[in-house]
Amino acid sequence: SPPNFVLLFADDLGFGDLSCYGHPSSLTPNLDRLAAGGLRFTDFYCTSPVCSPSRASLLTGRYQTRSGIYPGVLYPGSRGGLPLNETTIAEVLKPMGYATAAIGKWHLGVGANGMFLPTRQGFDHYLGIPYSHDMGPCWNLTCFPPDVKCFGLCDVGTVTVPLMHNEVIKQQPVNFLDLERAYSDFATNFITTSAKKKQPFFLYYPSHHTHYPQYAGQGAAGRTLRGPFGDALFEFDNTIGNLLTTLEKTGVTNNTLVFFTSDNGPELMRLSRGGNAGPLKCGKGTTYEGGMREPAIAFWPGTIRPGVTHEMASTLDILPTIASLAGAKLPQVMLDGVDMTEILVNQEKSKRETMVFYPTDPAEKYGLFALRLGKYKAHFYTQGATHSGTTPDQDCPVFAVLKAHDPPLIFDLEADPSEHYPLPLTGKPDLQALLERIKKVKEQFEASMVFGESQISKGTDPDLEPCCNPQCSPKPGCCKC
Numbered sequence: 001s002p003p004n005f006v007l008l009f010a011d012d013l014g015f016g017d018l019s020c021y022g023h024p025s026s027l028t029p030n031l032d033r034l035a036a037g038g039l040r041f042t043d044f045y046c047t048s049p050v051c052s053p054s055r056a057s058l059l060t061g062r063y064q065t066r067s068g069i070y071p072g073v074l075y076p077g078s079r080g081g082l083p084l085n086e087t088t089i090a091e092v093l094k095p096m097g098y099a100t101a102a103i104g105k106w107h108l109g110v111g112a113n114g115m116f117l118p119t120r121q122g123f124d125h126y127l128g129i130p131y132s133h134d135m136g137p138c139w140n141l142t143c144f145p146p147d148v149k150c151f152g153l154c155d156v157g158t159v160t161v162p163l164m165h166n167e168v169i170k171q172q173p174v175n176f177l178d179l180e181r182a183y184s185d186f187a188t189n190f191i192t193t194s195a196k197k198k199q200p201f202f203l204y205y206p207s208h209h210t211h212y213p214q215y216a217g218q219g220a221a222g223r224t225l226r227g228p229f230g231d232a233l234f235e236f237d238n239t240i241g242n243l244l245t246t247l248e249k250t251g252v253t254n255n256t257l258v259f260f261t262s263d264n265g266p267e268l269m270r271l272s273r274g275g276n277a278g279p280l281k282c283g284k285g286t287t288y289e290g291g292m293r294e295p296a297i298a299f300w301p302g303t304i305r306p307g308v309t310h311e312m313a314s315t316l317d318i319l320p321t322i323a324s325l326a327g328a329k330l331p332q333v334m335l336d337g338v339d340m341t342e343i344l345v346n347q348e349k350s351k352r353e354t355m356v357f358y359p360t361d362p363a364e365k366y367g368l369f370a371l372r373l374g375k376y377k378a379h380f381y382t383q384g385a386t387h388s389g390t391t392p393d394q395d396c397p398v399f400a401v402l403k404a405h406d407p408p409l410i411f412d413l414e415a416d417p418s419e420h421y422p423l424p425l426t427g428k429p430d431l432q433a434l435l436e437r438i439k440k441v442k443e444q445f446e447a448s449m450v451f452g453e454s455q456i457s458k459g460t461d462p463d464l465e466p467c468c469n470p471q472c473s474p475k476p477g478c479c480k481c
């Protein structure tokens with residue numbers, strides 16, 4: 001019978017944040033269990049150093065430049081969103097009879113009359129906050145029990161954060177202390193209902209954890225050595241435990257692929273309340289490894305043998321892989337992802353030889369900033385980012401201005417995963433040959449790339465911000481239910 005899929009997507013979680021990736025004080029027993037019983041990736045990439053573009057690529061198998069989710073991210077009042085003519089993983093699976101649900105952070109558009117929401121993109125059910133939970137004032141909201149206010153101000157001047165059920169606002173502002181329990185119950189009910197009906201299901205759970213401002217309810221707050229960030233991560237891990245228990249109870253564990261990864265690198269700017277990129281350079285907002293190499297785990301007892309793979313793979317590859325495993329038709333569009341079933345099932349080599357790195361704000365005149373070819377990473381442009389500020393590495397903060405490199409900086413990521421030691425190209429014939437290959441790959445990629453109309457350049461309209469009592473005034477403060 002066709003396999004079920006559970007796609008777990010963390011927010012702003014770094015390559016070094018999980019206990020099974022070496023973090024000394026994080027507490028992630030369920031993710032560690034997935035890693036021990038599944039395939040842990042060491043070279044897995046997202047496609048953008050920030051949220052919305054990365055999520056667009058995950059759900060479509062296409063770079064964000066093709067679907068138009070660039071530059072930057074979507075906001076509560078954005079006019080644009082993931083174009084409805086893009087085919088999401090949910091839409092690939094619906095014709096095969098799958099039940100589909102999305103729970104958590106959408107961040108691919110709300111739009112007029114909720115036209116871009118998950119229920120319009122192939123998901124039967126949605127419960128969540130349609131964008132980052134800092135996109136609304138949080139200084140007066142409770143993030144930890146009994147009444148510890150959230151850290152920082154978040155975005156003042158827009159509506160408070162809404163919890164939506166399908167296309168209806170269920171709560172505004174959301175109560176962060178009850179949120180994870182609501183997500184967990186919604187998810188376990190969805191799994192149980194589908195399993196009882198013997199209907200194959202796709203559960204997409206893009207958690208808000210561990211995005212700023214961190215929050216955690218009873219049972220997670222104060223439970224980890226790592227403090228607030230660790231408690232938020234522990235709450236996410238606990239929900240994952242609930243999902244695994246439900247898969248067991250409903251007897252579908254051996255017929256379900258669980259895949260975990262994260263949307264972009266950690267916010268180093270939050271100091272000890274931020275994430276950790278491990279040995280990788282910089283973090284969120286940059287095209288260094290710390291901004292785009294993510295933790296990733298594939299779990300499917302009886303089908304995927306436990307182990308670690310160093311093969312290169314990406315969020316782009318998840319749609320083609322799920323389509324192949326479900327026997328579903330691929331969308332007839334230019335896909336950038338490749339099927340990685342052979343890596344999962346036979347620990348084969350990856351079909352992916354290259355990975356392209358776009359910055360937060362891609363532009364046709366610059367094109368890709370960096371690319372990886374085999375073990376080599378070439379940077380044609382480098383730039384720091386606000387989200388990667390406060391680290392001792394002077395390449396990471398926003399005052400590390402845009403710099404072109406011709407010839408590109410080239411690193412050997414197997415000998416030097418931290419991108420410390422650029423290879424000396426002069427007088428080395430074999431490196432000159434490598435440089436030529438890299439330039440050829442870049443040319444071919446850029447020739448294939450057609451930038452779709454920017455959805456984010458359509459701007460924002462305050463009237464489009466989700467408001468639970470739209471007739472009220474004065475906006476946005478009156479939107480409370």
Ligand SMILES: O=[N+]([O-])c1ccc(O)c(OS(=O)(=O)O)c1
Nearest residue numbers: 050051052072073132134211360
């Ligand atoms: O890249 N950005 O321009 C950007 C702006 C505001 C955010 O809150 C943000 O963070 S994100 O939404 O979690 O990616 C990113």
Ligand SMILES: [Mg+2]
Nearest residue numbers: 011012051263
């Ligand atoms: Mg993010």
